[in-house]
Amino acid sequence: MGGKSAGGKRKMITVRAAPSNPTRAFVSFDGVTVPAAIGRSGRTAFKREGDGATPIAAMKLLYGFVRGERVGALPTGLSLIRIKDDMLWCDAPTHAAYNRPVRAPFKASHERMQRKDGLYDICLVLDWNITSRRRHRGSAIFFHLIRPGYQPTEGCIAISPTAMRRLIRFMRPGMVVRVI
Template structure:
């Protein structure tokens, strides 16, 4: 799976995508709004079971207390954590559909504090709207992709 200026290329298809507001970088830092350059393995699939069905068996439902730590001071930085959590974090169970399906990458694993967290593939806010560093796709496209990829599939960002 390759991210290009033309979109995500996978299995002979081109899927329109958005990347981070800060463009692509080889020196990713927490909060820089950039998408990290490199080869990133897909290591997880999270989804809202109350909104989606028919996903692969390796997909894990997002619970009401599921969070992602984005605080470099947190010993659990750049990992899934549960509420209550005393460090800065992002809720994975959102009111909007942006995180109804999340493909989790291995970016910054094992985590080095401050080198960026929560680099996901998820649903975009709207076509062309930049992300905070993730790769985002239309809902129909991320669902199509999710039903075809396997754990370990590489997301190549150049």
Template structure:
């Protein structure tokens, strides 16, 4: 069952991720006429986010950019923010000891990183939230992405995810002024 979303409407400035308890991995993304099923990190919510803990951070975070897989869409998805085409060699550094920690990198990359070009469709659309970007705290957790839900419904590694159809309906109402509040 898909949630409720007004297909057209004003740009959204505030969305909230609501979960039943801090340990829940499933909740709702709500605000401005939006009410959608959302999945978060396998460890639920955390005030003290650490690299690799599987938690989604409590707090409010703006959308600072986004990517899409051009081979999975006939054209760039309609969005209120700029979506940049991903390339097969795109990655994201998650090694706290590396100078590029929590930054995009080109693969192959010699240090620990996450491939952005994935087979599982999770990053067919992926938005970057402004968690631990400026200033970066080493070990404080790398990127918190807003991406597509896994087909099997499993929790994320700390990000937030929506079903593809819900994300595509929501994208036109998002902007660089949209803040997503966890908790």
């Protein structure tokens, strides 16, 4: 398994909605399919901040965050930033740092990257509303670890730690995660 197919095209990670549950999905890459959770509001082509939906889109993988003390080294072509206690992600649509990493203390609305529940122990940043950013279009769309029982996310894509470890070794910056 490599980064390109025999025809030279970049491989893509595909996220397909489960037919019987709008908050569940299947993530497929290079012949491997694993169960996943998506947004509590399912999928949408019209993503808005706080709607709880996963955007129907082709999003490039940019880089990731990792809780090094919990996860250890990961073989991947992605840049991984070790999460520290003061790392946050701004989700305040009217703030200049909207949909960007920020550091504590930070007064505007934000999400803590160092979570007690372990969801962001491996957290990959998808290019949703980042390189071409617009207010209220949604923030913090990540590819991260799952809650027990595949509970829905706030709009992200989540898979098991075992599946993430299996897939991350083939992930590279610019690889596309396509939600259909």
